[in-house]
Amino acid sequence: MLLSPDVVRRVPKVLLHDHLDGGVRPETVAELAAEIRHDLPVDDPADLGRWFADAADSGSLVRYLETFDHTVAVMQTAEALSRVARECVEDLVADGVIYAEIRxxxxxxxxxxxxxxxVVEAVRAGFEEGMQAATTPIVVRQLLTAMRHxxxxxxIARLAVDWRDRGVAGFDIAGAEDGYPPTRHLDAFEYLQRENAHxxxxxxxxxxxxxxxxxxxxxxxxxLGHGVRIIDDITIDDDGNAKLGRLASYVRDMRIPLEMCPWSNVQTGAAASIEEHPIGLLTALRFRVTVNTDNRLMSGTSMTREMSSLVEAFGYGLDELQWFTINAMKSAFLPFDERLALINEVIxxxxxxxxxPGPGAR
Structure with a gap:
């Protein structure tokens, strides 16, 4: 019998790849937009939530990213940023998340x-308020992102280093990949390495x-944020055996974490469906796979939905979900002793x- 969504909701979860501006509540977008007279495609919060999901469900990463124009527009004051950050923590607690890095x-x-x-202080204040008011313990840290274009x-790399003892766990680059290779930002990465920063x-x-x-x-x-295309370096022979290329072997051998976001990948066309998502093969081959939401608003998703979808598609049970969760906790940009404590004392x-055994356990 497959795990029920209620059981999946109750398992401890670790989230490494989630965008703050991609997880705003539709009601909050509507209220903040009205305050600043920002025009939205639809006004009703329920309809707005559906609009975000439909607009993002295009098969195009570029079109997907356009939906952020509206969420970013309403996050331009300290009050708005703190509110969105606080509500983010509240939503994660309700989803069973015990540790999160929000970028x-x-x-x-x-x-x-x-x-x-x-900006960083406003988000820090919101996260702190959310953590202090949480009904169950949760640790939330910031990842500061630079736009690759x-x-x-x-x-931003210097900003991340300046704030790393005040709630910032690390640095990231994001945005459309094609035409904007990460090597354009090599000086920032070399600086972070010299500073022993994540x-x-x-x-x-x-x-x-x-x-x-x-x-x-x-x-x-x-x-690797997503990393789903590592599948291109894996071939399956006629007998069903997998052969890893040099890069795929290196990623697996070095236990480089893959921040996989199944529903987002389906939306942007990186995967045809959950059932066909490379996460199934990569899990079977024991890459360091983690499960994430990417953008909870645009994908209409949560950690519970992501994991429940994998349960349905691949028949995963508690063992596999715990494996994903411990993979993520091992890979978090948190001091080792703190990671170990969360694994042994919470997860x-x-x-x-x-x-x-008991009613509803499965």
Missing amino acids: YAPEQHLEGGLTLDE QARSME FTIHAGEAFGLPSIWQAIQWCGAER KPGYAALAE
Whole structure:
């Protein structure tokens, strides 16, 4: 019998790849837009939520990214940023998340006159408020993102280092991959390495193996944002045996985490369906696979939905979900002792309790 969505909701979860501006509540978008007189395609919050999902469900990463124009527009004041951050924590708690790294691009939130530091402080305040009010313990950290088509990556990298003891776990670059290789930002990555700072890179989502290769071998990425196109370096012979190419072997051998976001990949055309998503093969081959939401608003998703979809598509049980969760916790940009404590004191006991025989356990 497959795990029920209720059981999946209750398992402890770790989220490494989630965009703050991609997870705003539709009601909040509508309220904040009305305050600043920003025109939305539809006004009713329920209809607005459907519009975001439909507009993002285009098969095009470029079109998918256009939906962010509206969420970013309403996140230009400290009050709005803190509210969105606080509500993000509330929603994650309700979804069973016990640790999360939430990413956003500070450079996109300056139109209201905020400085970069004020943006980070506003998000920090919202996360802190959310964590303190949480009904169950949760740890939330920021990942500061630079946009790969802009030229502010060094500035954002320095910002991430300046704030790393105040709630910022690391750095990222995001945006359309094609035409904007990660090596354009090599100086920022070299600076982060010299500063012993953590970073992940969006790579292998809409663009293929060269993007992944550059992210790892040129830029030194500790994790791959998506990384789904690593499947292009794996062939299956007539007997069903997998043969890994040099890059895929390196990624697996080095245990480089893949921040996989199944429903987002289906929306942007990186995968045809959940059943055909490379996560099934990559899990079977024991890559360091993690499960993530990417953009909860645009994909109409949650960690519960992502994991439940994998349960339905591949028949995964508690063992597999715990494996994904521990993979993610091992890969978090959090000090080792803190990661170990969450694994041993929260994740393993949480899964063990659900595995005990009883009504509704399965």
